[in-house]
Amino acid sequence: MNASRRFTVVEHLSNEELDDAIDVAQKADETRLVRRLCFVKNLYEGKTQQQAGAAVGVSQPTSSRWARAWNQDGVEGLRPRFGGGRPPxxxxxxxxxxCTLLEDGQPWTPREIHALIEDRYGVTYHPSHLARKLRASGMHYAKPRPMDPRHPADAEEILAERLGQALGEDTDEDEEDPVVLGFFR
Structure with missing residues (x-):
C-alpha cells in the first residue's frame, strides 16, 4: 500500500514570478520567507508535501501548514507573522x-519603579531582576535617611566623655591643642 497522496497546488505565480519573489525576499533578507517559497517551488516541480518539506528541512505537519497557507493567500500567506522570542x-x-528619571525624582520605592517602567514602556520585570539591572547601572535601593537612626541625639557629648575616660583625663574644649586619635593597621 504505497499510495502517496499528491497535493493540488494553486499556482498563484508562474515559475519565473516565483523565482523573482525568491530573489526579492533574499535581497530583503527575509530568510524565513525564502525557505517557504523554495518549499512551494519544490511543490511546483511535482514533489509531494513530505518530499518538498524534507528538501527545505521541515516536518510533514509544517509542510502541510505551509501548503494550505500558500493555497489560501499566496506569498502573503507564507510571510511570517510573528518574529518569535520574548517581548521587547x-x-x-x-x-x-x-535611570535619569530615577536619579531626578528620588526617592523611589521598588513598587514605584516597577509602575513607572510598566506605565511608560509596557515592560514588566521580576523584582530581583530589576534590582540586578539597577545595580548594573550603578543604582541601589536605599532608604533615604538624613541621619543614621541608630545614632543617639547626644553622640558628640558621649564621644567627648568616653574620650576623656580613655585618656584618663577630663577633656576641656577650651584647650589649644586638642588630642587627636587615629587608627592604623
Missing part, C-alpha cells in the same frame, strides 16, 4: 532615560 525590553536609550 527597553532599548539602551530608553534604559538611560529610566
Amino acid at each position: 525590553k527597553p532599548t539602551p536609550a530608553q534604559w538611560d532615560e529610566i
